[in-house]
Amino acid sequence: MAISISVVLLLLILAVIFIRNCSLKISHALVCLLLGFYLASTSMAPTIHSGLSETADLVSGLRP
Numbered sequence: 001m002a003i004s005i006s007v008v009l010l011l012l013i014l015a016v017i018f019i020r021n022c023s024l025k026i027s028h029a030l031v032c033l034l035l036g037f038y039l040a041s042t043s044m045a046p047t048i049h050s051g052l053s054e055t056a057d058l059v060s061g062l063r064p
Helices: 002-020 026-040 045-060
Strands: none
Touching: 002 026, 026 045
């Protein structure tokens, strides 16, 4: 578990750096993809999923 969290943090830092530089390339997109896969295998996955579901419900309930 400790190795998984370390990899997730490393990939998260790399993704933030790539996005802030506005130079997201194919290799950078692969880092973001790996970050998603590692996040899905951590214990944070249910929390992230429920947060995204609640946000989607909130946005879909808004009327223009």
